[in-house]
Amino acid sequence: MPRETxxxxxxxxxxxxxxxxxxxxxxxxxxPYLFAMNxxxxxxxxxxxxxxxxxxxTLFRKNKRAGFWVADSVELxxxxxxxxxxxxxxxxxxxxxxVMEVTEVSEKNDALNLITAQxxxxxGVDYSPESLDGVLILRAVIIEASGKRSFR
Numbered sequence: 001m002p003r004e005t006x007x008x009x010x011x012x013x014x015x016x017x018x019x020x021x022x023x024x025x026x027x028x029x030x031x032p033y034l035f036a037m038n039x040x041x042x043x044x045x046x047x048x049x050x051x052x053x054x055x056x057x058t059l060f061r062k063n064k065r066a067g068f069w070v071a072d073s074v075e076l077x078x079x080x081x082x083x084x085x086x087x088x089x090x091x092x093x094x095x096x097x098x099v100m101e102v103t104e105v106s107e108k109n110d111a112l113n114l115i116t117a118q119x120x121x122x123x124g125v126d127y128s129p130e131s132l133d134g135v136l137i138l139r140a141v142i143i144e145a146s147g148k149r150s151f152r
Contacts, residue, residue: 002150003148003150004149005148006146006148009145015091015092015147016041016093018072019072020038020039020040020118020119021037021038021039021070022036022038022046022048022069023068023071024037024048024066025068025069026060026063026066027059027063027065028059032067035056038119039115039118040114045141045142046068046097046138046140047102047114047138047139047140048115048137048140049111049115049136049138050135050136050138051135051136052134052135060136064098064099065096065097065098065099065143066140067094067095068093068094068095068097068140070092070093071090072090072092074088074089075090076088087150089150089151091148091149092147092149094145094146094147095142095145095146096142096143098143099139099140100138100140100141101138101139102137102138108127108132108135108137109126109127109132111139112135112137
């Protein structure tokens with residue numbers, strides 16, 4: 001089964017633009033803390049939203065770097081009667097990003113619209129100042145990324 005690794009950014013961006021769930025890893029005291037978040041992607045940066053309180057917010061504010069993974073087109077193939085013959089076909093992107101909090105009101109509004117557009121096709125909303133105050137918006141600029149593809 002052919003496999004390939006790629007670093008051409010146009011191929012990486014194809015995967016990032018057509019998906020909306022990203023698994024992130026942040027450093028915690030005893031082990032990496034992994035979780036999935038929906039995102040919006042534009043110009044080599046992810047945008048995420050979270051509660052301004054809680055474990056994720058604390059870790060994001062403490063750690064300025066995150067690992068990420070986005071998977072696409074995941075399928076299991078093979079003979080189910082012979083599990084050793086089975087394999088996964090997929091495309092994915094793995095990398096590292098520098099994370100910063102977005103505080104400017106218009107950028108927070110734009111980021112929320114980007115996230116909702118990518119996840120559900122909803123955009124053009126003017127969020128109230130109270131809504132924007134109640135959400136943590138993060139921009140994660142890609143430092144390095146590579147893609148992987150496994151196919152028939």
